[in-house]
Amino acid sequence: MADMTSRWRWVARLLFRRIWFRAALFSLFSVAVALLAAFVAPYVPYEISTKIGSDAVDNILGILASSMLAVTTFSLTAMVSAVSGASSTITPRATQLLVEDSTAQNALSTFIGAFLFSIVGICALSTGIYGKAGRVILFIGTVVVIAVIVVTLLRWIGHLASFGRVGDTIDRVEKVTTQAVARSGQAVAFETSVVTPARGERAVFSGKVGYITHIDLAALDSVARRLGCHIHVQAMPGAFVTTTREIARLEGNANCDAEIGEAFTISPHRQFDHDPRLGLVVLSEIASRALSPSVNDPGTAIAVLGSGVRVMSTFLDDASRRAPSTESVRFPSLGVGDLLDDLIRPIARDGAGIVEVAIKLQHSLAQIAAVAPKARGAIALRAEDALVRCEKAMSSSSDLGSVREAYRSHWGAQRSAGAELQAGLAVSS
Structure with missing residues (x-):
């Protein structure tokens, strides 16, 4: 729980993830590089300065300024479209991770910084503060900026192929949830x-x-x-x-x-950093949205269950669980039932009528139980609840038989009295 010990460290991490902060840093650095040429000019040999004319640098900066403005507008539009699409088709809670994406922020910041660099360079050339030697430094800085732009643009184009997609969002949520588990350190x-x-x-x-x-x-x-x-x-x-x-x-x-x-x-809003349960909730929301009749995408729910097994395995691994308490401060433990309900219950509810999801849910619960045998009782109750929901929702006896077989293969034929009663009521209705 080292990350929770210092508020300033946490505030600094939040600040660094803000898109305006990174853009401001890149912009200030670009302006500083453009103006630095005037101070370094006295150290440039005269022979080199006479070979580079002001027209060459001025033309390059003009092209750079016009192109960077267009590229920045395009990149911002692509980012807004990805975030809007994720909010409407995946879950609004996942958009926070897309906005804080480092590759997207670096791309926007680089393009904005390059635009300001070219504008400041053009203005400085117009005033004549550089001189012949200063134009050499400005030309070298322009070449370096162009190289950075090319690398950033290639990375950004490759990143756009998956940015905001369902699979990419699931991976992001799984990663940030696993990190939150490590930071929280709760038993x-x-x-x-x-x-x-x-x-x-x-x-x-x-x-x-x-x-x-x-x-x-x-x-x-x-x-x-x-x-x-x-x-x-x-x-x-x-x-x-x-x-x-x-x-x-x-x-x-x-x-x-x-x-x-x-x-x-x-x-006012929850944050992923020290709240691993939020990550589990967001994973279940992604699966629930995919299982809605308007989307009808069982494959996404199955992918979410795979991510959920990995996250829960990290949570329930006894070797890695260590309470964050000190000698004077004590923290409560997380209930395994609450964790399972955050992840499993929405999927069991919305996927009760889909045989592929129901079978995958039984296998996933068994895999979690294998990692944490002490939690087998709580996990078995969720498996029973999922089976009862299937018995009420499924109209095909063949599909229901497959789910029952998956349940028996992991949990045996014995069921709790409450589950038997609910199953009887479901059959009679």
Whole structure:
């Protein structure tokens, strides 16, 4: 949980992902390179400066300025189209990952920076601040900028072939969710338990309403050590808090609620960075959209289940689970049932009438159970629920028989009393 210890590090990471920030850096660098020629000019030999005329540099910069404006407009249009398409056909929650794509941001920033470089160079040439030696430096800088543009443009053209597509978006969500699992470092509770407040503990509330996106562990640990007490965090990133929901419990009566509240960053929207459950929700949304009658794309749902197995395997791997707590700060564990419901339940609901999805769901749950035998009980309940949904939704006895066979091959013929009752009601109706 090293990434959660420092708020400034997290804020810096968010800032670097903003498209305007990267574009501003490239633009400032380009302007600096264009103006640097005037200061480096005295160090250029006279023999070299006489071989390059002002017309040569001026013509190249003019071509560069006009072409970069067109390329920037085209690239921005392509990016907006990809984001709009993903929002309408995949899920709006995935557009955040497309907007923060580093290749797209580098392409736009490079083209904008090259445009400003050429404009500043043309203006400087018109004022005559370069001289003969300065034109040499400007010419060399122009050649370097053209080389960077060519490389960036080739990368951007190749990137557009998959940018915003369903498969590319699934891969992005899987990657960011796996990274969030590593950052959060939360342990997984395989059994549901109710934690009652210990004697002497009191609740700490937040004065804001929204989603927790980051917790400054270092700040909480500093407060706890200074007061000589323990802080038990109750709301993790992704939780929606109000002024009446406790975010932590504090031992003792010290008046430090404001300091504890400042350690929790609360925003109007959820962020992927420290909220792995958001990634699972987005994966299930992609599958649900694909299973809608208007789209009817079971293959996407099957691909999502494959990604879900990889993410859940990372989550439930005992060897990699380590609670992020310190000696003074304790964090709650994630319930395995909640994780499974985030990923599996929407797919089981919307894909109950599609035999290929239903069979893949049973196999996926069995693969997750093989990774985490301690969670087999909770996973078996979800497999039973998925089977019951199929028994209500499928009209073909052959398809239903295939799903039942897949269930029996992994979970045996024995089913819980609740599942048997639901199955009986489904058959009788």
